[in-house]
Amino acid sequence: MNAIRQRIDTEVIPTPGPNPKNPLQARHLDHRLVHDLIARPEILGRLRALVGNDLVVWASYFFTKEPGGKEIPWHQDANYWPIEPPLNLSVWMAIDEVTTENSCVRIIPGSHRRVVPHVPARDGVAFGQEADPAYVDEDAAVDMVLRPGQFFLFNERLLHQSHRNTSSRRRMGLSARYIPPFVALLDQDAPPLFPDHACVVVSGDDTFGLNRTTNPPPRTA
Ligand SMILES: O=C(O)CCC(=O)C(=O)O
Numbered sequence: 001m002n003a004i005r006q007r008i009d010t011e012v013i014p015t016p017g018p019n020p021k022n023p024l025q026a027r028h029l030d031h032r033l034v035h036d037l038i039a040r041p042e043i044l045g046r047l048r049a050l051v052g053n054d055l056v057v058w059a060s061y062f063f064t065k066e067p068g069g070k071e072i073p074w075h076q077d078a079n080y081w082p083i084e085p086p087l088n089l090s091v092w093m094a095i096d097e098v099t100t101e102n103s104c105v106r107i108i109p110g111s112h113r114r115v116v117p118h119v120p121a122r123d124g125v126a127f128g129q130e131a132d133p134a135y136v137d138e139d140a141a142v143d144m145v146l147r148p149g150q151f152f153l154f155n156e157r158l159l160h161q162s163h164r165n166t167s168s169r170r171r172m173g174l175s176a177r178y179i180p181p182f183v184a185l186l187d188q189d190a191p192p193l194f195p196d197h198a199c200v201v202v203s204g205d206d207t208f209g210l211n212r213t214t215n216p217p218p219r220t221a
Pocket of ligand 1: 063072077090160161173175
């Protein structure tokens, strides 16, 4: 992971990606290194066990928090996403060493069992909407402390958040979003996606053809 992190820092993040407005987004589409990270057999095997052989990646993001980086409030991803039906599995993989001090992701086990209303977020946090605090049991939160390369899986409804980064160390994680091919993206050209966005099949086949797809980047990239 040290070698991979170095390449991410020198070859990936400093160069423009498929969304010219955000070099942290969707780099699995233009860098084989990132594609191969999100298509690791350790990840795909677990995802296949949960939802079957056919898996399409529709998004990825380097969640990078420099020292002082903002709190990400409690939320369920499905609240923000244009996918139908709302069924998604996410992977969050540590690129840096991720501890409570540099703002690891925190989750509430079991919170995926109900849809939680979202309300306008407090000032100073990273998102515009957050889960209604009346539905968040902070005492049940679990810190996802991870060594570089370790990852956890969660679905579109799991409540999760991360505190402000109060340490002097960066915290970088790579999240990737996987759907079975019967899940449709409602607008692939609009935020949170971008013009000419495409999905990549990482396991099995796209037997439905509902979304625009592309090939993985070549092995030299
Ligand atoms: O990286 C974080 O702190 C939050 C990540 C997140 O919200 C996600 O991966 O859905």
